[in-house]
Structures are given as structure tokens and as C-alpha cells.
Amino acid sequence: MALLEVKNLGISFGGLRAVDDVNLSIEEGQLYGLIGPNGAGKTTVFNLLTGVYQPTTGTIKINGENVVGKSPSEICQAGIARTFQNIRLFKKMTVLDNVKTAFHNEIRYNLVTSFLRLPKYFKLEKEMTEKAMEILKVFNLEGEANYLASNLPYGKQRKLEIARALATNPKLLLLDEPAAGMNPNETAELMDTIRLVRDRYRITILLIEHDMKLVSGICEKILVLNFGTELASGTPDVVLNNPEVITAYLGE
Numbered sequence: 001m002a003l004l005e006v007k008n009l010g011i012s013f014g015g016l017r018a019v020d021d022v023n024l025s026i027e028e029g030q031l032y033g034l035i036g037p038n039g040a041g042k043t044t045v046f047n048l049l050t051g052v053y054q055p056t057t058g059t060i061k062i063n064g065e066n067v068v069g070k071s072p073s074e075i076c077q078a079g080i081a082r083t084f085q086n087i088r089l090f091k092k093m094t095v096l097d098n099v100k101t102a103f104h105n106e107i108r109y110n111l112v113t114s115f116l117r118l119p120k121y122f123k124l125e126k127e128m129t130e131k132a133m134e135i136l137k138v139f140n141l142e143g144e145a146n147y148l149a150s151n152l153p154y155g156k157q158r159k160l161e162i163a164r165a166l167a168t169n170p171k172l173l174l175l176d177e178p179a180a181g182m183n184p185n186e187t188a189e190l191m192d193t194i195r196l197v198r199d200r201y202r203i204t205i206l207l208i209e210h211d212m213k214l215v216s217g218i219c220e221k222i223l224v225l226n227f228g229t230e231l232a233s234g235t236p237d238v239v240l241n242n243p244e245v246i247t248a249y250l251g252e
């Protein structure tokens with residue numbers, strides 16, 4: 001059974017069919033790319049997968065469970081986490097605290113424990129700090145743990161967003177243009193980090209990206225959208241050499 005199984009997914013905004021009859025089957029552990037020209041419907045697919053929008057048609061199953069109709073937080077608990085095209089960190093919080101916010105889904109202590117600073121509070125805080133530091137190490141951000149997120153350079157802010165999404169312990173991680181605004185060195189390093197994250201945490205990754213070097217370098221399969229519909233899908237070498245894809249996207 002595929003980890004993510006999407007069938008006949010569609011949504012309309014007024015008269016515009018932004019996503020139409022999209023099908024997607026992603027195996028556990030796969031690194032999958034979602035590409036297409038501007039306005040093709042890629043971010044809308046992410047918004048549908050994460051419950052931000054409710055589809056007009058179709059089903060979205062994660063490990064066989066249909067998540068259509070669930071709220072974004074319920075979907076996060078079901079195992080789908082995401083990052084955004086424009087960075088959405090808690091800029092006035094430290095790098096460490098940004099990651100720790102992600103644990104509040106799973107680690108809970110009641111108000112009294114927290115208010116009275118009971119021993120359980122310190123124990124859980126220590127555990128969360130250790131777990132967050134472990135994740136920051138994967139992203140080479142442990143040295144900046146106590147910096148304010150806003151003081152990190154752009155490329156590192158992007159990595160911190162991925163670290164925070166990963167801290168929710170997802171089965172499926174959705175990355176919306178993770179390399180946007182990065183220079184070639186930062187992009188190359190990000191590619192290694194994404195591979196490492198997939199291997200170390202055994203998670204499945206679906207990413208939207210315009211950087212074709214990144215897409216062909218790390219994705220095992222690709223789905224191309226154009227005007228909200230599927231234009232092509234398959235391995236990068238087949239898809240990126242498809243004349244229709246070149247005309248619609250690469251040749252634009």
C-alpha cells in the first residue's frame with residue numbers, strides 16, 4: 001500500500017478549476033517532486049493535502065486513512081507536515097525554541113505542572129531540548145541554537161523551517177520550494193540534507209521546486225502539473241525530456 005494515495009483530486013475557485021483530477025501515489029520512503037509552471041496548481045495541491053482547502057472532488061489517503069474533511073492540525077497529527085514558499089518562522093524566538101514549538105503536539109503537561117515548575121516540567125523541557133538539538137545537528141544549526149531566528153541568514157532560515165516541520169515527527173514531509181532564494185552552494189548543501197533526512201528518519205518527501213538541478217538530482221519520481229491537470233509523471237530523465245513538458249515548462 002502506498003503511503004500517500006490521492007485520487008481524482010480537484011478544487012474550483014469560482015470559475016477557475018485550479019486542480020483537476022490529479023492522481024498521486026507515493027511509496028513510503030520515496031523522494032517525489034511536484035513541478036509545473038507558475039500558477040499550475042502545485043501549492044494548491046499542498047493546501048489540499050494539509051487541510052487548508054477542502055477538495056471539491058477526490059480522496060486523500062495516508063496509510064489507507066482518508067484525511068479529507070480533517071482540520072490542518074488533525075492532518076499534522078495524522079503525519080503530514082509542511083514548509084511554506086515564504087518563510088514562516090517565529091522570528092522573535094530562538095532557533096531552538098522554533099523547533100521545540102513543534103513538540104507541543106505530542107508532549108503535554110498540564111497548566112499546574114508548568115505554572116508551579118514541578119519536576120515533571122523540567123524533565124520534559126530537558127527531553128524536548130535534547131530532541132530539538134539532535135534535529136538541529138542534522139541541519140548544522142546547533143551552533144546557532146540560541147540565536148533569534150530573524151538573525152539567521154536566509155539559507156539557514158529555510159533549513160530551520162524544514163527542521164521544525166521534521167520535529168512534528170511526520171510520515172510525509174511536504175516542502176514548498178525549499179531552495180527558493182538560495183545560492184548554488186546552499187542548494188547543493190540542501191540537497192544533501194534532504195537526502196540525509198529521508199534516510200535517517202525514514203520519511204517520505206514530496207517537494208515543489210523550480211530548480212531543475214535539485215529536482216533531477218534528488219527526486220526518484222516527478223509529477224508535472226499544467227493548468228491544474230497532470231501533464232506527465234515518471235522518473236526525472238523520462239519526464240524532463242518529454243517534449244510536452246519542455247514546451248509547457250522548461251521552454252517557457
Ligand SMILES: Nc1ncnc2c1ncn2[C@@H]1O[C@H](COP(=O)(O)OP(=O)(O)OP(=O)(O)O)[C@@H](O)[C@H]1O
Binds near residue numbers: 018042
Ligand atoms: N484561494 C484562492 N482563491 C482563488 N484562486 C486561487 C486561490 N489559491 C490559488 N488560486 C489560483 O489557483 C491557481 C493555482 O495556484 P497555485 O498557487 O497553486 O499555483 P502554483 O503552481 O503553486 O504556482 P507558483 O509556482 O507560482 O507558486 C492560480 O491561478 C491561482 O491564482
